[in-house]
Amino acid sequence: GQQVMQIPQYQHVQEGEDFTTYCNSSTTLSNIQWYKQRPGGHPVFLIQLVKSGEVKKQKRLTFQFGEAKKNSSLHITATQTTDVGTYFCAGREGGKLIFGQGTELSVKP
Amino acid sequence: KAGVTQTPRYLIKTRGQQVTLSCSPISGHRSVSWYQQTPGQGLQFLFEYFSETQRNKGNFPGRFSGRQFSNSRSEMNVSTLELGDSALYLCASSSSDRDAFMNTEAFFGQGTRLTVV
Numbered sequence: 001g002q003q004v005m006q007i008p009q010y011q012h013v014q015e016g017e018d019f020t021t022y023c024n025s026s027t028t029l030s031n032i033q034w035y036k037q038r039p040g041g042h043p044v045f046l047i048q049l050v051k052s053g054e055v056k057k058q059k060r061l062t063f064q065f066g067e068a069k070k071n072s073s074l075h076i077t078a079t080q081t082t083d084v085g086t087y088f089c090a091g092r093e094g095g096k097l098i099f100g101q102g103t104e105l106s107v108k109p
Numbered sequence: 110k111a112g113v114t115q116t117p118r119y120l121i122k123t124r125g126q127q128v129t130l131s132c133s134p135i136s137g138h139r140s141v142s143w144y145q146q147t148p149g150q151g152l153q154f155l156f157e158y159f160s161e162t163q164r165n166k167g168n169f170p171g172r173f174s175g176r177q178f179s180n181s182r183s184e185m186n187v188s189t190l191e192l193g194d195s196a197l198y199l200c201a202s203s204s205s206d207r208d209a210f211m212n213t214e215a216f217f218g219q220g221t222r223l224t225v226v
Contacts, residue, residue, distance in 0.1 A: 033214060042199060043152070045214035088152065090215075096142060096165040097201075097215055099152040 002027045002093050006100030014108050019076040021103035023089035031092055032065060032072045037102070038085040046074075046087075079107050111136065113218035115200050121224045127188040130221045134181050134202030140164075141183040142215065143175060146197040155198075158183055159205060190225045197222050 003026040013019050023032065031050045035043035047056055049065035049072060056063045062075045076083055086104045090097040114133040122128050134141050142165075143155040154167040158177035175185040181202075187194055201215035 035215075042217040042219050043201075043215075045216070048214060090152075093165075096154045096157050096167070098154065099144075101151045 132200030
């Protein structure tokens with residue numbers, strides 16, 4: 001079955017530094033979704049990418065979908081303490097989401 | 110619009126017991142999925158229900174089962190609990206067509222934190 005791998009597992013940054021997490025799938029994805037889970041919270045949808053090579057921005061967050069639709073990345077510019085949490089990518093396989101292991105981001109003020 | 114509601118929020122059970130968790134999806138959503146989240150394994154897909162039918166199943170033993178009612182509310186049951194079943198169980202609902210081609214984002218509930226002692 002489909003496997004989604006995500007790196008790094010942890011990232012500690014100083015406030016104001018940039019952050020990137022990478023997601024790779026063993027198979028071609030029809031689309032990829034990104035979620036954020038705050039400590040003690042539940043995953044919250046951030047964005048969905050569908051097209052090959054697609055790039056979407058949400059304020060300081062930039063999401064990319066690879067040309068082969070097998071990899072994706074999330075880049076945060078100038079992190080803030082509010083960015084703390086775990087970021088998950090997820091590939092859809094029909095009605096189910098296959099999640100990456102997540103990247104836990106901590107931000108030192 | 111009310112979000113996804115899971116009950117109970119916390120549970121403590123003893124090994125060998127069984128447990129039932131409940132999930133009420135967002136109104137109008139017919140797809141309900143269940144996930145197990147643990148620190149070591151991340152978010153693992155359990156199963157998905159659509160219009161009262163199990164449409165997808167993950168790689169969990171038969172002790173894990175679920176069902177969906179005509180109002181789209183869903184329950185999952187774990188029988189003969191083991192220590193390793195301690196986890197956060199998350200339910201997610203999404204709008205979906207019957208062939209699962211039009212799946213959109215998943216809306217997660219707050220989860221049920223199950224502790225098996």
